[in-house]
Amino acid sequence: MKITIIGCGTTGNAIIPLLNGKITLIDRDIVEEKNLSRQKLFTKKDIGKPKAEVLGKRFKYAYKDIDLDYENISFLKKADLVIDCTDNLETRFLMNEFCTKNKIPWIYTGIVASRARMMSFTGNFCFRCIFSEVKGLETCTTAGVDLSQAQLLAKIVQKEVERIFSGKKSSGLWANGEWIKVQRNPSCPVCKGNYFYLQGKKERPIKFCGSSRYQFKGDFDFNLIKKRLHGKGNSFVYKDFYIFKERVLVKANSEKEAKKKFTEIIGA
Numbered sequence: 642m643k644i645t646i647i648g649c650g651t652t653g654n655a656i657i658p659l660l661n662g663k664i665t666l667i668d669r670d671i672v673e674e675k676n677l678s679r680q681k682l683f684t685k686k687d688i689g690k691p692k693a694e695v696l697g698k699r700f701k702y703a704y705k706d707i708d709l710d711y712e713n714i715s716f717l718k719k720a721d722l723v724i725d726c727t728d729n730l731e732t733r734f735l736m737n738e739f740c741t742k743n744k745i746p747w748i749y750t751g752i753v754a755s756r757a758r759m760m761s762f763t764g765n766f767c768f769r770c771i772f773s774e775v776k777g778l779e780t781c782t783t784a785g786v787d788l789s790q791a792q793l794l795a796k797i798v799q800k801e802v803e804r805i806f807s808g809k810k811s812s813g814l815w816a817n818g819e820w821i822k823v824q825r826n827p828s829c830p831v832c833k834g835n836y837f838y839l840q841g842k843k844e845r846p847i848k849f850c851g852s853s854r855y856q857f858k859g860d861f862d863f864n865l866i867k868k869r870l871h872g873k874g875n876s877f878v879y880k881d882f883y884i885f886k887e888r889v890l891v892k893a894n895s896e897k898e899a900k901k902k903f904t905e906i907i908g909a
């Protein structure tokens with residue numbers, strides 16, 4: 642069975658060793674020293690490298706160092722199951738629309754106020770039926786995800802994966818050790834076939850949760866910059882930058898500083 646795991650942070654680190662199958666790992670971030678205490682699969686040697694690449698090479702899994710968005714999400718079509726181990730709602734709404742539209746089962750995981758949650762979607766309701774859109778999608782707790790909750794969540798996910806692959810329907814929402822029954826919301830736009838996130842939204846620099854990196858996408862010529870900065874390969878490091886083909890990560894203490902650095906090195 643082909644499983645794609647989106648997010649290789651604390652929750653992803655706890656889940657990855659518990660699963661078997663043809664696995665693909667997706668993550669948009671770089672390993673930092675402060676990750677090591679909770680993200681147990683990483684070591685000091687991995688600092689500064691893309692998370693998905695480090696784990697993909699170690700477990701011999703396919704991997705992509707990308708930020709999932711409406712333009713690159715179509716590869717998920719090949720998955721039999723998608724597991725959300727991200728820390729942001731925007732990606733979840735996008736994933737929900739894609740998986741609902743393409744009838745791909747998926748599992749949401751989240752740790753809210755240090756309490757773990759898990760919900761699977763097999764077609765009888767969707768994520769948007771339960772969670773409506775909220776303001777400030779980029780904001781999240783800087784406290785990070787609790788390791789013991791992530792480990793607990795990983796075991797619940799492992800069981801749910803087995804259930805789904807044996808053809809059973811979603812068990813609903815699991816929250817703090819309890820199962821809660823979930824039903825389709827009759828006014829859910831996604832269940833009615835309105836896919837807002839799949840149509841694309843305007844991009845602005847975004848800060849990753851629990852990271853000191855900002856991401857820029859769009860207006861730059863990768864090959865030109867690669868030549869100018871003497872980079873090599875499909876992605877390279879330059880000073881505080883990690884430069885990928887379609888995006889740039891920059892280490893900064895604020896959005897203002899990130900924009901300044903980006904303009905200086907990459908261009909407006």
Ligand SMILES: [Zn+2]
Pocket residue numbers: 766767768769770771825826829830831832
């Ligand atoms: Zn729905």
